[in-house]
Amino acid sequence: MLTLYHSPLSRSTSIVQLLDELGAADQVGIVEVTIRRQGGKGSPDPRNAHPEKKVPYLTDGEDHVRERAAVVLYLTDRFPKAGMGRPVGDPQRGQYLSWLIWYQGVFEPVAMLTWAGIDNADVKSSLGDYDVALARLDEVLSRQPYLLGDSYSAADLLCSGPFQWFRDNMPMTPAVKAWVERCAERPSNIRTMQRDQASMA
Structure with a gap:
């Protein structure tokens, strides 16, 4: 199963929104974690599977995806029917x-x-x-x-x-x-x- 490591009001918020747009929220587990914030607030979360304890981080079985653009591409390719991406062969x-x-x-x-x-x-x-x-x-x-x-x-x-x-x-x-x-x-x-x-x- 796909799992997204997410910290509220952070870079991973855009990925949670994308899951909503894709109609895939019920097909991706979300693990809410803490992260170090600007100004030094917060701390890395041992539950976060990202090697640098950042978000977003997406796992798919033994595979993983990090960096937002890569996560966006992975998910829009995985759930193409929503039309949020452009699949291979599309003129765009x-x-x-x-x-x-x-x-x-x-x-x-x-x-x-x-x-x-x-x-x-x-x-x-x-x-x-x-x-x-x-x-x-x-x-x-x-x-x-x-x-x-x-x-x-x-x-x-x-x-x-x-x-x-x-x-x-x-x-x-x-x-x-x-x-x-x-x-x-x-x-x-x-x-x-x-x-x-x-x-x-």
Whole structure:
């Protein structure tokens, strides 16, 4: 059976929301664990199977998946009928994969460096900077409502997350802001946030 290691109001919250969107919540066991939080709060949980005690961490029998983009891809491939991913052979498969890996390998690192106030020429020459990343999103979202066109996908769920969590610290263009609001209004997002907040109360 699939098992997700999750800590409320953390990076794994997006995966719990994805399970809701996939209609797969009853097919994946969730083990709620504690993690070390920003500012030093919290502590690693011995129940967490992740070797570094992070979340999300997905196990499937003897196999395992870590890193959010990989978990998202694994689950959308596993539960394709929901239409949240793009299966092998789909004409948008390449775009879908590109957005997932762009998020993990470019956008999140660039955003974190910006929050930390780190300005490094070598990093910029490799990854670009926040303004370049924002322009990439704006270019697409100025002409269509979601990253892959007219329908919401797991790429939107993943890429919109930081804007929802750190809205006040992340400049947005009008098109990106409207997209973030559409994503935030998803019933799956509202339900997941309510459950996580209740769990943390």
